[in-house]
Amino acid sequence: MPARGDHDARRRDVSEAVWQVLAERGFTGLTLRAVAAEMGATTGLLTHYFPSKKALVAYALDIADERTAGRALRRPGGGGLGDLRGALLDVLPLTPEATAMNRVWVGSWDGSLADPGLYARETRRYENWRSRLRPHVTTAVERGELPSGTDVDAVVATAAAFTHGLVLQALFDPERFPPERQTELLDGFLRTLQ
Template identity: 35%
Template sequence: MPKQVDHDERRRQIGDAVCRVIAARGLDAVSLRHVAAEAGVSMGRVQHYFATKDELLMFAFELISGRVAARFGSIVADDPAKHLRAILLELLPLNAAARAEAPVLAAFLAQAVVEPRLGAPLRQGNTEMVAWLAGMITAVRPGGDPERDAMALLAFVDGLMLQVLIGQVSQEAAVDLVDHQLASVLTCG
């Protein structure tokens, strides 16, 4: 009887290897050879599932974006302010999963500046996130300009993520800064 192959699982394994290569050495280090070595498979296996490096990178981007979204979906809080805080903190490299993903996300953000195919899904995701954050802000503090406040919070946390990654801001200081910024937004409308 022929062996059953889970092609989706093989693609995920290769996508995970791409993410590990990016996290360790950056986007420029992604090659079929490096990914195959990281995944413990042949280059032919990688090429079987991904015809080009761009295809490989887009799959890895979708994979990691899905994981971040799943973590967001698992956050439960008893009031909108706590939920908003938890989401903002989840965007920072404060736990093992976020620490593993943050360098990859940062690399994709930087690449999106020059690669329109990456920029489009990032813009769409950002638009959706701003709308969600604005709704949470409105639930806590009606009035003001919740969309502007949501955009500012998201930009703040994106920059803070980079500062934590390079060691400029400690994890503890990052949490304090998020609390400070969030308090300002939720009380000042």
């Protein structure tokens, strides 16, 4: 029986291999064979972890959630528009890591739209994201950084929409939407809210 340390190390290897396959080939390319090749293991070993494609996809989404929750975040502090800006910059593909993460999430949507359990999970994930943006918008209105009478929920949904739509354009056209252009567009968008 392998020592506990070996078990954890193997688990980290599997996670890393799944992530590499996802970032390069997406869910379309996520197979036991591809993960096994990535870690130099046999497909047989992998079937021990993942009895089905569905189990592999669920695990891949767990890893994506973990990496998203565990990533380094900007902490502008002070609340309001500055924090909203920071939270949206945290999502944009401004670094290779953030690009890989977005590529994985975008790739997950096809499967999530087809599976009721994954769909419900993505619906919650979106609402959780909006819930994290909401206090920044509320504070911005209270401070007069945004006009009084601003519809907070509308601004939150609009900001989330703008950001994810910019993610897509940047993923498919990184030359036209390099990091500085994305930041410029975000700042322009935030100015229109004021």
